[in-house]
Amino acid sequence: MTRSWVEPIGANINRVEALAKVTGRAVYTADVPAQGAAHAVQVPSQISAGRVRRIDTREAERATGVLAVLTHQNVPRWRGQPAIPYYAESRLPLSDDRIHFGNQCLALVIADTLHQAEYAASLVLVDYQLGQPVPNLDAARADAYPPTGPYPDRFPTEHRRGDAVAALRSAPVRVDREYRTATISHAPMEPSSTLASWDGDQLTLHDSSQGVFAHREAVATAFGLPVESVRLISSLIGGGFGNKSYTWGHTLLAALAARVVRRPVRLTLNRKEVFTGTGHMPAMIQRVRLGARRDGTLTAITHDTVNATSPTDDRNEPAIQSTPALYAVPNLAARAQVAKVNIGTSGAMRTPGDTPGQFAVECAMDELAYELGMDPLELRRKNYAERHPQSGKPFSGKRLLRCYEVGAAEFGWSWGEAEPGTLRDGNDLVGYGMASGIRAEHSAPAAARVEISSDGTAEVRTGTQEIGGGTLTTMVQVAASGLGVSPDRVSIKAGDTDLPQGAPTFGSMTSGSTGSAVHLGARRVRVAAIRLAIRDTQSPLHGAEEDAVDVRDGRLLLRADPSRGETYVDLLDRHGIGALRRVGEYQPEEESAVERATFGAHFVEVRIDRQLSRVRVARHVGVFDCGRVLNEKTATNQARGGMIFAMGGALMEQLVPDPVSGRLITPALTDYHVPVHADIGDVRALFVGEHEPEAHPVGAKGLGEICSIGIAPAIANAVFHATGKRVRELPITPEKLL
Amino acid sequence: MRTFQLDRPGDLAEAVRILAEDEGARVIAGGTDLVTLMRDGIQQPSRVLDLRDLGLTEIEWQPDGGVRIGALCPNAVDDRRLAAEYPLVVAALRAGASPQIRNMATFGGNILQQTRCAYYRLPEFACNRRDPGTGCAALRGDSAKQAIFGVSDTCNAVHPSDLAVALSALEAEVLVHGPAGARRIPIREFHPLPGDTPHRVSALRDGELVTGIELPAAGRGRVSNYVKFRDRASFAFALASAAVVIERAGTVVLGARIALGGVAPKPWRAEHAERALVGNRLDEDSIAAASAAAVRGATPRKDNEYKVELVRRVVRRALSELE
Numbered sequence A: 001m002t003r004s005w006v007e008p009i010g011a012n013i014n015r016v017e018a019l020a021k022v023t024g025r026a027v028y029t030a031d032v033p034a035q036g037a038a039h040a041v042q043v044p045s046q047i048s049a050g051r052v053r054r055i056d057t058r059e060a061e062r063a064t065g066v067l068a069v070l071t072h073q074n075v076p077r078w079r080g081q082p083a084i085p086y087y088a089e090s091r092l093p094l095s096d097d098r099i100h101f102g103n104q105c106l107a108l109v110i111a112d113t114l115h116q117a118e119y120a121a122s123l124v125l126v127d128y129q130l131g132q133p134v135p136n137l138d139a140a141r142a143d144a145y146p147p148t149g150p151y152p153d154r155f156p157t158e159h160r161r162g163d164a165v166a167a168l169r170s171a172p173v174r175v176d177r178e179y180r181t182a183t184i185s186h187a188p189m190e191p192s193s194t195l196a197s198w199d200g201d202q203l204t205l206h207d208s209s210q211g212v213f214a215h216r217e218a219v220a221t222a223f224g225l226p227v228e229s230v231r232l233i234s235s236l237i238g239g240g241f242g243n244k245s246y247t248w249g250h251t252l253l254a255a256l257a258a259r260v261v262r263r264p265v266r267l268t269l270n271r272k273e274v275f276t277g278t279g280h281m282p283a284m285i286q287r288v289r290l291g292a293r294r295d296g297t298l299t300a301i302t303h304d305t306v307n308a309t310s311p312t313d314d315r316n317e318p319a320i321q322s323t324p325a326l327y328a329v330p331n332l333a334a335r336a337q338v339a340k341v342n343i344g345t346s347g348a349m350r351t352p353g354d355t356p357g358q359f360a361v362e363c364a365m366d367e368l369a370y371e372l373g374m375d376p377l378e379l380r381r382k383n384y385a386e387r388h389p390q391s392g393k394p395f396s397g398k399r400l401l402r403c404y405e406v407g408a409a410e411f412g413w414s415w416g417e418a419e420p421g422t423l424r425d426g427n428d429l430v431g432y433g434m435a436s437g438i439r440a441e442h443s444a445p446a447a448a449r450v451e452i453s454s455d456g457t458a459e460v461r462t463g464t465q466e467i468g469g470g471t472l473t474t475m476v477q478v479a480a481s482g483l484g485v486s487p488d489r490v491s492i493k494a495g496d497t498d499l500p501q502g503a504p505t506f507g508s509m510t511s512g513s514t515g516s517a518v519h520l521g522a523r524r525v526r527v528a529a530i531r532l533a534i535r536d537t538q539s540p541l542h543g544a545e546e547d548a549v550d551v552r553d554g555r556l557l558l559r560a561d562p563s564r565g566e567t568y569v570d571l572l573d574r575h576g577i578g579a580l581r582r583v584g585e586y587q588p589e590e591e592s593a594v595e596r597a598t599f600g601a602h603f604v605e606v607r608i609d610r611q612l613s614r615v616r617v618a619r620h621v622g623v624f625d626c627g628r629v630l631n632e633k634t635a636t637n638q639a640r641g642g643m644i645f646a647m648g649g650a651l652m653e654q655l656v657p658d659p660v661s662g663r664l665i666t667p668a669l670t671d672y673h674v675p676v677h678a679d680i681g682d683v684r685a686l687f688v689g690e691h692e693p694e695a696h697p698v699g700a701k702g703l704g705e706i707c708s709i710g711i712a713p714a715i716a717n718a719v720f721h722a723t724g725k726r727v728r729e730l731p732i733t734p735e736k737l738l
Numbered sequence B: 001m002r003t004f005q006l007d008r009p010g011d012l013a014e015a016v017r018i019l020a021e022d023e024g025a026r027v028i029a030g031g032t033d034l035v036t037l038m039r040d041g042i043q044q045p046s047r048v049l050d051l052r053d054l055g056l057t058e059i060e061w062q063p064d065g066g067v068r069i070g071a072l073c074p075n076a077v078d079d080r081r082l083a084a085e086y087p088l089v090v091a092a093l094r095a096g097a098s099p100q101i102r103n104m105a106t107f108g109g110n111i112l113q114q115t116r117c118a119y120y121r122l123p124e125f126a127c128n129r130r131d132p133g134t135g136c137a138a139l140r141g142d143s144a145k146q147a148i149f150g151v152s153d154t155c156n157a158v159h160p161s162d163l164a165v166a167l168s169a170l171e172a173e174v175l176v177h178g179p180a181g182a183r184r185i186p187i188r189e190f191h192p193l194p195g196d197t198p199h200r201v202s203a204l205r206d207g208e209l210v211t212g213i214e215l216p217a218a219g220r221g222r223v224s225n226y227v228k229f230r231d232r233a234s235f236a237f238a239l240a241s242a243a244v245v246i247e248r249a250g251t252v253v254l255g256a257r258i259a260l261g262g263v264a265p266k267p268w269r270a271e272h273a274e275r276a277l278v279g280n281r282l283d284e285d286s287i288a289a290a291s292a293a294a295v296r297g298a299t300p301r302k303d304n305e306y307k308v309e310l311v312r313r314v315v316r317r318a319l320s321e322l323e
């Protein structure tokens, strides 16, 4: 008897690595065993601006077990400048005596054991020449300027349509507000780790990487090697959120150290280094102006942003990128500036640009709604953009209205029953708020090899990486669906540049791009098998039309007469084929007739103790259009995680710079507060997406980023409804409501 | 981390002898604080004394109804009688840290934990408490988490312990043992104010260690409460907290003790607030008067001004919730 066949895509199967994770057998990069590996430790700068006048490493070099101490004075030269952003900074580590931020690496100590290296690092003496630090965005703001260089080349700093200034002037209703967001950190559980070993000119790196191919190229460039000389392997990642999207100095240093000491070298960051030296979302100040008619029709929007950037690079946080796509407003002007602060270079953090950018715009929309005396949900419906308002192209799919509808019903949204600051339950103030979110859908070329073996098992090989979102599982499901086998027959090899090139696991590209490659590869295998069968006189399917054959649970069969068919096993066996394999290649279109994006709508209820004013998100309904859901279980998990992640940014997270020096005073998990379980209320994630092959062949779109957009404004709007007070600065900590 | 010698003294006398003769020696109990400080180079003892062989984990009831709790008794204390007779102690402990940390942490270590002042815990900043005479980066820096009572011009750090706040409201005594034998230190004298010696964090003399804590017998008609306010629901130090102990005859307050946490370099007794209650009925008026009086003498700065209002509110909440 065959089991009843369940379509693998969409099935709520458990993660393929679940058992390994919950039993502690899962291997993360720092767990990868390495015979005879030495350990490297970075020597941090105690100051945030200035120079190294002198650095004395003699005592460190004499300490037990020390193999080498590298400083800017003795470090071998880098052979090339890797391209931004996959190497995040234009300055390579240890390249000069300049100090740009607190805890910057000034030297690297390599020793037999970690403890020897740590101890020796404490013996390195640095004589500093103090510079004048710019401690924070407020201090830098007056000198803000339009950024130049590779980041603005990639993320435009201006958008325009119509005449926003004139339209604002003549608008009967206007909102003009400034919003602020703090420096926040990805704060992944796993600190980045690198294990480097050389075999002649061949470098193997185990690295906590969200994009093995992009990072291999960055490393190869720095060492002047062809990419084939570098193999980069990423084991399971203990949380990325963008923290491991770019390559940071420690990865290059580990490889360099291994070359110098002629031994494998392991370098695992400590918590403080994660906070100070591997990117963050920068502090921002944003001004939003909205113009509208009395009926709520938007006539103009302007969005001006400035974000803190490091001394070495102009990295504009792309907060204005989605403003042109949000609403059908004819006049728009958006502009991004940066201001130099003595802090490490910021990086991509879930969700780059859109979390802070849409916080500002969606709060302003709420302020406009109250100004107009209009349901904020109605205001959004009124200005709904059927087509992309900037390009005029249709979307491959846009179910935002459906998100509103489903979310409002699930939440029980109704507006206008209680004035702000009037709703009470016992000692609690209660407030409701909503906001929506949009995220442009990105894609990257991707390839995957799929095979079915004569023993009935199947395998996927693609250089994607599991960062906790469920990638390995969904890729197995896509392959199972394409092949027509049960997912438990499919295994996957991933996270290695020796495999076919998958898309990176950032920018929400896995489901759409790598997923499409797997989908295409699996379809090719299925078609090859079907053709083999229908041309084979010994097959029960001989002579059938290709289209008439289906595959279920590993058995090829006639749709019209399922009793006629045979299994992959029999077919391959008879033909003496050990494994039938094909490569699927996904190539995004260069020019597209459609716009691709994901959408979300959020409805939240906050409760705030009237005297002890900590904001609690008691209920949160998020509804998403991310195309076809590949696995509702992992998707729900991912979406709830993203919603909670963004709640942390809205209510408690902040990397606080010392107001004098700019050195961070909260670079530890005791002080950098992320939500604990007790902070999490009833958080529900729902999906309205459908199979959307116009977006990508696999029909799915990204989810990992859209699920963190629109939460902060929904919460801030609910706080206003609860208290009557607009807090325009994140995080909304208790003292702002006293 | 610097290398150090680890000792496991077999009895109190040996422990005291080592502490007295070796200035670089430090006691380790649960290690939940000391180990992170050593890891970060904030404390660099040359010798570490593990007290685990000394016992000191017992809860002993005294004939007069008081109780003596061993210095090494874990913070995850599970004792019915203690919970019934000193609910304030248990509530304060439960409001702190996490279950894992409370399993390791001890009573002695808790009241001797170091400040969470970021400027103390990050060696790149100047700190008089860590390195006497080097200045205080916090005074020029971010004061949002700093003290509003009892500060000096050398230090404005906060004492972080919840337990110590409860002990203060209960007027506990700290039992210590040193080269000169045993003595007891009233809790209000145990934590000195920074003055110009902020590096002195307790009244312990050279060679002394804590052996236990003694709580006086609970008076009749006693009620108590602990209210802790922080910026997330759990696993965070107090922005402000209040421990209140009230003794009543009928409806009249005979005795009141109010201690504040998260706002001073030591558990801060709000004596003005106590006086506002004694002799009165516990009602809205007296509670309002007490919460207003609780902040008398506060010297906030711009970025911790909010703590003044927070103190009023935690005191009001703690008193209002009493039966």
Ligand SMILES: Cc1cc2nc3c(=O)[nH]c(=O)nc-3n(C[C@H](O)[C@H](O)[C@H](O)COP(=O)(O)OP(=O)(O)OC[C@H]3O[C@@H](n4cnc5c(N)ncnc54)[C@H](O)[C@@H]3O)c2cc1C
Binding pocket: A670, B026, B027, B028, B029, B030, B031, B032, B033, B034, B035, B071, B072, B075, B095, B096, B097, B098, B101, B104, B105, B106, B107, B108, B109, B110, B111, B112, B113, B114, B160, B161, B162, B163, B208, B209, B210, B211, B235, B236, B237, B238
């Ligand atoms: C993440 C985190 C969160 C926390 N949150 C809270 C909180 O919310 N509220 C709170 O109150 N606390 C909190 N704590 C602090 C925790 O309560 C203390 O770390 C703990 O109580 C210290 O006890 P211990 O036995 O581990 O002390 P140890 O770390 O062993 O020692 C601490 C200090 O006391 C000295 N010492 C210990 N025992 C003796 C003795 N018998 N005689 C003399 N000296 C001694 C040591 O030499 C050392 O200086 C938190 C800690 C952490 C790590």
